[in-house]
Amino acid sequence: MWLALAGLGAFHGINPAMGWLFAVALGLQRKSRAAVLWSLLPIAAGHALSVALIITAVGALRAFVDSAVLQVGAALTLIAFGLYRLLARHRVRVGMQVGAADLMLWSFLMATAHGAGLMLLPVLMGMPIGILHHDHAHMAVATAVGSSAVTALAAVAVHTAAMLAVAGVIAIAVYEWVGLAFLRRGWINLDLVWVLALIGAGAILLVFAVW
């Protein structure tokens, strides 16, 4: 589970659209390696917020919706969102004169619009997050809420840490040694890969739900 969350974090970190490229650009604009690193922090925070939103939603829905229904719902959401991503053409203009708040908001919007949090759904479904619909009744509610919150926070932390680490390594490597020329060939269409990942995640979830 945790490994899967970290792996998806790394996968998100690789994507230039999730922020490392923005960090490199700001470093180049300000001629400062520190600017590369500092920019990544609010970018990671924005990403974490977007993921936390989905985790919270999962936790909340679990309290009211039967888990099988939730699972099918999540699967269909993923597939629908993947298809929508095929057609989506929203472009946010932010600009290059940005502060930490701008970067965080930008990263939150990018992660949300790309469905970064949604991609985690199959993993989240298998984790003890939220209070399950059918065990409401008894004594363990308080403990369950506590441990569920800890698990949820840990999930966000593991995912974001992996994303930040990978994005950080790529950003510094590109800023210091590789240069941007490699983007001309190396920037494969990750949006398409994401569509496949989203639809694939939905399909896996659907199979498990129906099993």
Place this chain on the structure above:
Amino acid sequence: MATWKPDPTFYPSARMAMQAKPEKLAYVAILHVAGDKPDALGVVDLDPSSSSYGKLIGRTPMPNAGDELHHFGWNACSTALCPYAPHPHVERRYLIVPGLRSSRIHVLDTKPDPRAPKIVKVIEPAEVHKRAEYSRPHTLHCGPEGIYVSALGAPNGEGPGGIFMLDHDAFDVLGRWEVERGPQYLAYDFAWHLGHDIQITSEWGTPNMIENGLLPELLLNSKYGHQLHVWDLRRRKHLQAIDLGAEQQLILELRQARDPTKTYGFVGVVISLKDLSASVWLWHRPNGQWAVKKVIEIPAEPAEAEQLPPLLQGFKAVPPLIADINLSLDDRFLYVSCWGTGEMRQYDVSDPHNPKLTGSVRLGGIVKRSPHPAAGPVNGGPQMVEVSRDGRRVYFTNGLYRAWDGQFYPAGIKGWMVKCDVEPNGGLKLDPNFFLPAEEGYRTHQIRLEGGDSSSDTFCYP
């Protein structure tokens, strides 16, 4: 459809774009002088090893007459790599070709056959008028999140002029760009400092001030544009107006430093009412505020009254009339078109505050009619100038604006397109094998090069 890898003509920086292979094709706006036959987009062979080198090898007529093709541009360019709105898997494929007089916008697909672009969409003038409340679309640039088009005025021919946007994909008119216009009223060109979220715009005149010719009473009363405007590109807000002085008239082409970390650029001024000189000004940001200073002044050349058109006879001098400028991708050479005197100048602007004249080619001109090796004396003068990405070749045409051409060249301009070769450390000479005359009854205007040129792309990385 999205591609798997970025379009190979997109470059993160201008420096990298200079490594591009030499262009093999040019696209050129061809306009019918009388206006009763359709204009066309021409395709010119630029491959020196080809038997049709320097010849028109393709021609796509527009669906209507009287559009007056003028400037045009690509649907997508290196701004697709900008970090905050990345979408590098689109193609530089469509040429967006507005009619300056008709306000009709054509979309031409160069993909299946770059030598025979096909019209795939036409945006009718009413659509532009309704959605943007602008008309007379002029300059066009591919921006990070859409296509920006400047417009000279409102549908009724008055001001204000401004900028409207087209979306990248369907080429729908999205509406006007400005949120807070401030005192800006006249419009012409625009340029971006993407690293600083700054847009600069310049001033010509409203459609009613220009479409019936240059009006001497407006000119002599300094009614044409004489200001630059600085905008917050992100918030779409006017920040500052910079007056070059009322005697400076017609503030046209803007060429910002290609390096997005820099905060300077050059603007050409057509004429000074004081002495008919033309000038290039540097805009820069010395201490937080934007400012301008004149860095190049080209004086008028004395002439006999009988050599001059009626408009100029009283002055006994031929004005240089800087009608276009262009800057190489390494920010090193500035090209200055003197349409009146018939001269293309090259300046080394490595130190933008102190340009040094490094090259000059004489061709045409109101008085001199300097010859081309392949054609003898020609008329018109160097005007729309485009520089190859590697900076080694410069192409230019000789028509300014149909309604004004005859006031300066009463015999009627015979259209042409020529090429100069550039020495790596400065110096300019005409290619004797490249002289493309326009077809009878037609004139040429802006040139765009296949894969991009020095004014088609804006870059997000230094």
